[in-house]
Amino acid sequence: MPVMDGITVCRTIKGDPATRLVPVVLITAASDRETRLRGLEAGADDFLTKPFDGTELLVRTRVLLRDRALNKRLDATETVLLAVGRAVEARDRYTIDHAERVGRYARELGRLVGLDAEAAEWVYMGGVLHDVGKIAIRDAILLKDGPLDDAEWATMRTHPTEGERICQPLRSTSPVLPTIRHHHERFDGTGYPDRLAGESIPLSARLVAIADSWDAMTSNRVYRPSLGEAEARRRMEQGAGTQWDGALVQRYLRLVDSGRLTELREP
Numbered sequence: 001m002p003v004m005d006g007i008t009v010c011r012t013i014k015g016d017p018a019t020r021l022v023p024v025v026l027i028t029a030a031s032d033r034e035t036r037l038r039g040l041e042a043g044a045d046d047f048l049t050k051p052f053d054g055t056e057l058l059v060r061t062r063v064l065l066r067d068r069a070l071n072k073r074l075d076a077t078e079t080v081l082l083a084v085g086r087a088v089e090a091r092d093r094y095t096i097d098h099a100e101r102v103g104r105y106a107r108e109l110g111r112l113v114g115l116d117a118e119a120a121e122w123v124y125m126g127g128v129l130h131d132v133g134k135i136a137i138r139d140a141i142l143l144k145d146g147p148l149d150d151a152e153w154a155t156m157r158t159h160p161t162e163g164e165r166i167c168q169p170l171r172s173t174s175p176v177l178p179t180i181r182h183h184h185e186r187f188d189g190t191g192y193p194d195r196l197a198g199e200s201i202p203l204s205a206r207l208v209a210i211a212d213s214w215d216a217m218t219s220n221r222v223y224r225p226s227l228g229e230a231e232a233r234r235r236m237e238q239g240a241g242t243q244w245d246g247a248l249v250q251r252y253l254r255l256v257d258s259g260r261l262t263e264l265r266e267p
């Protein structure tokens with residue numbers, strides 16, 4: 001390899017958090033023990049001896065890709081725990097239960113509208129992490145006992161982008177970033193941070209927006225008690241097509257009617 005040798009390539013890939021889960025197979029000469037040891041040190045996942053067999057390469061690649069899928073999941077779980085851990089540190093239990101319920105409600109709705117298992121899990125994770133950016137908002141604003149002024153609202157509205165920023169370095173959770181960033185967009189295009197409208201809002205964010213609002217309306221909050229299910233339903237119907245995706249709201253309310261949501265509330 002003329003510009004960079006294989007070991008250096010391997011070390012570069014494994015040293016960058018964004019690519020460290022990419023499997024690396026080094027192809028070496030059988031006698032080259034020294035290179036193999038250096039390869040191991042550089043983080044290589046597997047070795048093949050020259051001349052190598054095409055079928056063997058294929059089989060080993062499959063195994064590595066399967067492991068990689070697993071690693072990605074483990075890494076993601078770890079990340080969620082970390083983020084939730086930070087949230088616990090900074091906030092009360094109420095927020096954590098809320099985040100967890102939003103994840104469960106959004107995942108269920110996602111499944112109902114045809115997401116496959118993996119996509120539904122990402123929706124769940126996005127739901128759990130949707131407000132993680134609130135960690136960056138001062139208590140004086142976040143827990144304020146009264147209406148926020150304009151400047152305080154402006155600060156409050158940074159939480160989706162703050163959340164995205166916090167989770168960005170963790171490459172394995174990249175599928176949740178759009179959910180975090182866009183969970184306060186509105187279907188009519190008047191939300192934030194990007195004023196996206198309609199189906200240009202990522203589906204995961206449209207799902208989480210519904211689950212988030214529903215849980216906020218049906219839970220006791222710092223500043224007011226639960227509105228009750230009937231009132232929450234009325235507001236949801238009213239906001240279908242403007243605040244939220246109307247078709248998803250219809251589907252969601254059927255989920256409420258079926259009693260499934262109550263089951264998911266305290267599983």
Ligand SMILES: [Fe+2]
Nearest residue numbers: 130131183184
């Ligand atoms: Fe939020």
Ligand SMILES: [Fe+2]
Nearest residue numbers: 098130131212
């Ligand atoms: Fe929320």
